[in-house]
Amino acid sequence: MSSPRSNTADDLVQLGRPDRFDGRHVNMPLELGSTIVFDTLAAFEAARDARYETGTMYYGRYGNDASFKLETMLAELEGADNVTLTSSGVAAITMALMSFVSPGAHLLVADHVYGNTRVFCDGVLTRMGVQVSYFDPMIGAGVADLIRDTTCAIMFEAPGSGTFEVPDVPAITGAARAAGVPTILDGTWATPIFCQPLALGVDVVIASMSKYLSGHSDCMLGMIACTADHTAVIRKTTFAFGDKTGGQEVFLALRGLRTLKMRMEHFDKAGRDMAAWFAQQPQVKTVLHPAFDTCPGHAHWARDFSGAAGLFGVVFHPCSDEQVRAFVDALNHFGIGVSWGGYESLVLPVTPQRSAGTWDEDGQLVRFNIGLEAPDTLKADLAAALPHLKTAAE
Numbered sequence: 001m002s003s004p005r006s007n008t009a010d011d012l013v014q015l016g017r018p019d020r021f022d023g024r025h026v027n028m029p030l031e032l033g034s035t036i037v038f039d040t041l042a043a044f045e046a047a048r049d050a051r052y053e054t055g056t057m058y059y060g061r062y063g064n065d066a067s068f069k070l071e072t073m074l075a076e077l078e079g080a081d082n083v084t085l086t087s088s089g090v091a092a093i094t095m096a097l098m099s100f101v102s103p104g105a106h107l108l109v110a111d112h113v114y115g116n117t118r119v120f121c122d123g124v125l126t127r128m129g130v131q132v133s134y135f136d137p138m139i140g141a142g143v144a145d146l147i148r149d150t151t152c153a154i155m156f157e158a159p160g161s162g163t164f165e166v167p168d169v170p171a172i173t174g175a176a177r178a179a180g181v182p183t184i185l186d187g188t189w190a191t192p193i194f195c196q197p198l199a200l201g202v203d204v205v206i207a208s209m210s211k212y213l214s215g216h217s218d219c220m221l222g223m224i225a226c227t228a229d230h231t232a233v234i235r236k237t238t239f240a241f242g243d244k245t246g247g248q249e250v251f252l253a254l255r256g257l258r259t260l261k262m263r264m265e266h267f268d269k270a271g272r273d274m275a276a277w278f279a280q281q282p283q284v285k286t287v288l289h290p291a292f293d294t295c296p297g298h299a300h301w302a303r304d305f306s307g308a309a310g311l312f313g314v315v316f317h318p319c320s321d322e323q324v325r326a327f328v329d330a331l332n333h334f335g336i337g338v339s340w341g342g343y344e345s346l347v348l349p350v351t352p353q354r355s356a357g358t359w360d361e362d363g364q365l366v367r368f369n370i371g372l373e374a375p376d377t378l379k380a381d382l383a384a385a386l387p388h389l390k391t392a393a394e
């Protein structure tokens, strides 16, 4: 287990840069390329034999100086032994899962996972003979009762995608470690600024870097951070599949990361401000923001996280589809779209999918991503559109 770091602000400035600065640029160059050439066969063979290791230049698909810099920087931020970059957040999920599953093995997946995690588990892993079962993410240490002899991994999120309930991460990882089962956590929401899941006993953290880590809605990338026992299998699996990040995405991620801490600090403050404002509106039934006690698992968030992202859910009093459409369409400062974590505000109605349980909130769930606009601008925009929805009294 790794301990949380305290000098993240310095790391974000100092890491991921050239080793020498004598008359060089501040940043790593944009690095593109396929073949890497060697002067001797012996040097080529040494690189080939070490090709799975971060830092060994062998062939473009295995990485280059800039991508290794990014991997090393992220590993430091996560307190991880190693980070493997992937072409998207979904690729990080699928490569992490493929590192542990085999035909006949049992995989435990939290019921609140990101939609494409479910698509991969039900559509691909099931076809390959993996036995996937879903569990209530709020079960905590009770997950121990669901672990079978054949359980190969536990996949979950903190907080859940779309519904924002925060599981008891140490309770789940404690039960998993006692049974010798690795845990994989999708930590996209919090980023290492607000939570370092490896310090909570998680074995593998994945994140979509298309969100906050790159932070400007201009690139798609993913990462898998892990403890030392899992580094080899994750890198070998990812490279065996040929998953590969582009040089431009690496460049953009290195640039985006420089401002990660100040962006997250803004989203923490602005997100809470907006969520508190929503809670006062007569059309709002409840606010699903982990920093508010109306959100299931709020106490877990308060214990394990040092801040909140700017993505949260609002449940509106029951109303018609047409009313929701009219409300969303009337907003001028919230783009309608998937993804989040850029500089711009977004809105998206959400229908949670459940198979282990049911999602019982009576009302319409809408997800908001708060961007860098002035909160007063966003509030005025929302206030003008809210009359399209019903209040409790109507």
Ligand SMILES: *Cc1c(COP(=O)(O)O)cnc(C)c1O
Pocket: 088, 089, 090, 091, 114, 161, 186, 188, 189, 207, 208, 209, 210, 211, 220, 221, 222, 339
């Ligand atoms: C967006 C998202 C992903 C997928 O990431 P992509 O980079 O879009 O492939 C995975 N997990 C969570 C929680 C996400 O929000």
